[in-house]
Amino acid sequence: MAKIKLTDQQQRRIDSNHQARAEKTSDGMHGLVIGQAGHQLDVETSDGVVRCSRRKNIGAIVTGDNVVLEAVPPNEYVITAVLPRTSLLARPDFRGQMKAIAANLDRIFIICSVRPELNEGLIDRYLVAAETLGITPVLVLNKIDLADDEQQLNILRDRVSLYAKLGYELIESSAKNQQGIDALLNSLHMHTSIMVGQSGVGKSSLVNALLPEVNIKTKEISESTNKGMHTTSASRLYHLPKGGSLIDSPGVREFGMWQVSAEELFDGFVEFREYKGLCKFSNCQHKSEPQCAILEAIEAKEISESRYESYKRILESLTE
Ligand SMILES: Nc1nc2c(ncn2[C@@H]2O[C@H](COP(=O)(O)OP(=O)(O)OP(=O)(O)O)[C@@H](O)[C@H]2O)c(=O)[nH]1
Ligand SMILES: [Mg+2]
Ligand SMILES: [Zn+2]
CATH class of the missing domain: 3.40.50.300 (P-loop containing nucleotide triphosphate hydrolases)
Known part of the structure; x- marks a missing residue:
């Protein structure tokens, strides 16, 4: 008796698992990418962590991405879409x-x-x-x-x-x-x-x-x-x-920045922001122009010389 009862229970569980999986895959099963292994990705799902391949032409997929995946029987998974990112x-x-x-x-x-x-x-x-x-x-x-x-x-x-x-x-x-x-x-x-x-x-x-x-x-x-x-x-x-x-994340030797515009770079130095638009010339490069608000702030020790030098080095690298 006990054996049959157990089998019934197991059967019900298997049925309900199948049902759950079918429901999930009908609108795509969702997961969180927690790591990479070569070209494959480790994705955390309600079924645990699964190693996935990816459908072609869906762009970069990285750790932290929320993705949609499909189960490919018997036991493979493929990422079919990446959900919109906040960053x-x-x-x-x-x-x-x-x-x-x-x-x-x-x-x-x-x-x-x-x-x-x-x-x-x-x-x-x-x-x-x-x-x-x-x-x-x-x-x-x-x-x-x-x-x-x-x-x-x-x-x-x-x-x-x-x-x-x-x-x-x-x-x-x-x-x-x-x-x-x-x-x-x-x-x-x-x-x-x-x-x-x-x-x-x-x-x-x-x-x-x-x-x-x-x-x-x-x-x-x-x-x-x-x-x-x-x-x-x-x-x-x-x-x-x-x-x-x-x-x-893996350590870096340097952190290149060419995707940043000159304006974003300026805003990226938080202490520069309050001087925005205050230079005499609207196209001031903050290099040696007269009445440059940034150069004056450095003179007044409100902006540190070292941060300004750093800003200039990054600015030069943007135009290289
Ligand atoms: N004395 C001391 N050693 C540390 C400390 N933190 C890490 N280490 C040692 O520094 C070495 C490098 O540490 P990792 O944790 O591998 O450095 P990582 O930043 O992850 O390096 P990458 O993975 O190469 O980017 C190891 O030998 C660590 O034991 C610390 O607070 N004090
Ligand atoms: Mg490390
Ligand atoms: Zn200026």
Whole structure:
């Protein structure tokens, strides 16, 4: 008897699963892309995580994308559409072609560290990208345990304090000593965030520290160059236990910006905005023109010289 009863139950479950799947596929089954494996994508669905191929000609699909998929019996899945995105972080690859990094983000954690040493030029580029996309940036100074002494730490703190003065949230952390983890969790809560930055600054180590059940591979930086080994090769999304998600991304050498217009670049430097339209000449390039509001603000120490130099370097790269 027991055996028959069980079989009935199983049959009902199988029937209802079939029914559910048929309903889902009739208007497409929905899923969230959580990672990539070669040309295939890992998609989280109500049936669990499935590895999918993709229909041709539907454009880039990246981690964070909401997609529609179809089951191809017996057990394959194919992505047939990408749902509209709220944001798409992208950068030019080494061939100058646009490479999408992640979609539907609302926060970007710019990770920098004591070693490799922080690079303000790169931070500024990420800030411009975040401002252009309307994503909130958060700056993280990681590996503070590696500072030789209080003096070195204070010099670094002084350098990053510029960004706090501009109104950006700034978090100090050590993935090694579990420092700053609560502050990071607070800032990540309920958001869809990505960790970006140079290779070896400790992005994956921070994800491991934030989510103890996750165990991403990390690798020591080169002793001779103090540079990371490009350990993470694809972006991957992890869920935060109290809500929100976090994407770990591969480290970069640089962050090219040619998709940004000169005006977006200007607006991307938040402290420049209040001087917009105040220069004597409406087509002012803010280089050496008389009565340039930006140059005057630098003179008055209201805009930092280093941020202005950074702006000029990015502007030059846009026209190269
Ligand atoms: N001392 C110290 N070492 C750290 C800290 N965070 C990370 N590391 C070490 O730094 C090295 C690089 O860390 P990863 O987490 O692989 O760096 P990543 O930013 O993910 O690098 P990519 O994946 O290449 O972009 C590893 O050897 C980590 O153990 C930290 O807070 N303190
Ligand atoms: Mg990594
Ligand atoms: Zn000007």
